[in-house]
Amino acid sequence: MSRAYNFSAGPATLPEAVLRQAQAEMLEWNGAGASIVEISHRGPEFIQVAREAEADLRTLMSIPDDYAVLFLAGGATVQQALIALNFANPGQAADYVVTGHWGKTAIKQVKPYVDARIVANGEAGGFRDIPPRGAWQLSADAAYVHYTANETIHGVEFRGIPDVDTAPLFADFSSSIAAEPLDVSRFGLIYAGAQKNLGPVGVTVVIVRRDLLERAGQPRADIFTYRSHVQGESMLNTPPTWNWYLAGLVFKWMLAEGGVTEFSRRNARKSAMLYDVIDGSGGFYRNEVAPDARSRMNVPFFLHEPALDATFLKQAAEAGLIALKGHRVLGGMRASIYNAMPEAGVQALVAFMRDFQQRNG
Template identity: 70%
Template sequence: MPRVFNFSAGPATLPEAVLRQAQAEMLDWHGLGASIVEISHRSAEFMQVAERADADLRTLLAIPDSHVVLYLSGGATTQQALIALNFAGAGQTADYVVSGHWSKTAIRQAAPYVAVNIAASSEEDRFRSLPGREGWRLSPDAAYVHITANETIHGVEYRTTPEVGDVPLFADFSSSIASEPLDVAKYGLIYAGAQKNLGPVGISVVIVRRELLERSGQHRAEIFDYRAHAARDSMLNTPPTWNWYMLGLTVRWMLEQGGVDEFARRNAEKAALLYATIDAGDGFYRNEIEASVRSRMNVPFFLHDPALDAMFLAESRAAGLMALKGHKAVGGMRASLYNAMPVEGVRALVDFMRDFQARHG
């Protein structure tokens, strides 16, 4: 059957060109006679894959030499605990800004290891806005300040980098990395699960300022120590080699498509098209997020009558539009517009939305 337009929030749609290349190379990688997933991570062949992926990611994100890139097993939630262990002393304060579900998750993972200061929160507003920087209550001796750059569930996104003084800024970019130009130098640490814009689930990217690796942090096993992973080029243990290979293919595809500047243009076009359709629906559809912080990556929306939700989902799926159901914490609908979602997919979605409204409005 033909491929559908997959609006899943993650694991998310991957570029068809990447999937086809992986399919073609699955049994025999470059004449090796074996799959890339079957060979040693320390072999010359896999080292070639890893080095190319790293060089391409550095080019794509314009990562300065001041920052190390780690490729680690697991997802962003794992990093949320490791960040506290690696960069804060036992009981030291860390500042967290709460803007949605994943901000709160980050706090839960860090709380056993740091004294969490909630510097600001938009929970009273049901996460329909971001806490204004002027109201943040930062700690003068904090180990770091943590933000979630884009909230996948609630659909809010930082459109500028907040200024936090001399304290390093840490950010979860899982659902918006590589979607537009990013000044990596402004951050002490950026982390991202790959399964939105960078590749498949099961591998995370951590971009950390080299000087921060000198912090002693807390007592921890070597496998939880970022310094040890950096010293071994992310091969302290056997890495998720297939995921790393797929990440490399995805990053190379993004470079071939024009890099983050081109994806910023496409993502702005996609988001504007969908939000305009929601806003023009005379109340049939609604998005409750403050316009200035609406996410370009994840667009939650609601129908005026929840009784229509099941019909909307069934009919959209029949029309080749997959995974539009909103997260259970919010309800309604959600369309995720990551880099691999083509503009044509969003056009198909808004055409369906207009037709559905005409038939059921």
């Protein structure tokens, strides 16, 4: 078996050590006589898995006790609708900062429920930068302020937490969670699909300040109520047990590797390597995002001649570098270099890019 370096934006590469452990435990988990995907989610074996996963994530991200942690199905887009149902009154204002495709998606999900106000928007500039905080037009009566910490498609990332003292701060961290230390106490709610930085597709992490769970929100079924999921320890209905278990293995792997602080160092080195080869190519490659807003997780780039795109992708795949095609919204290339992407993978990509330029420049 020869594993390629997988630069997919999501589902994304997982640590090989985690995959090997899951492979070894697939037929029979921990002497239970059955696979982890076959045992009851309400049995003592899986409850222990779930509790360890939560404890490890709390340690990894330094999550305070006054925040609840949920592991839910449905993906981040579902959470975008649920936060309006749970935390805003019908028709109440909610402020949204839009810095890319997923910020726009978040508004689409809540429009039936709230007065979604775009208080800052980077679309006029092609989502190549983050609107300056001083230009944000925040509402005095907003239920919350929402932003997308890292835009997977456009490659724009907030470097730091915006100060919004008018309402609780909610954030989509799907593609940058646990990429660097984060002061969770600055937020009312954080949500993230696991399939980029925390584990496999199919499970979403929600971190919510407990006092916010007392908000009445809007008429909804109990299954759509965060408070009920907290009371049910994320088992109000049958959870995605395999995905939850795999995410737990990723948490343990990250802690063993040195935790979020160590991954922050690695992510800085990896992204610097990639941006250096792009910026030093004399225009053969280009990244159009403002340097201060460049993502460490998703690096979109373009070749000076689009006719070379197909050749680049074909030869990259032959070199063991896969999933580099850019999103259809932008085209070009995109390298997603999440926590599980080893530095050797980025080194291999950088070497290929230099060689490709020499042969085609």
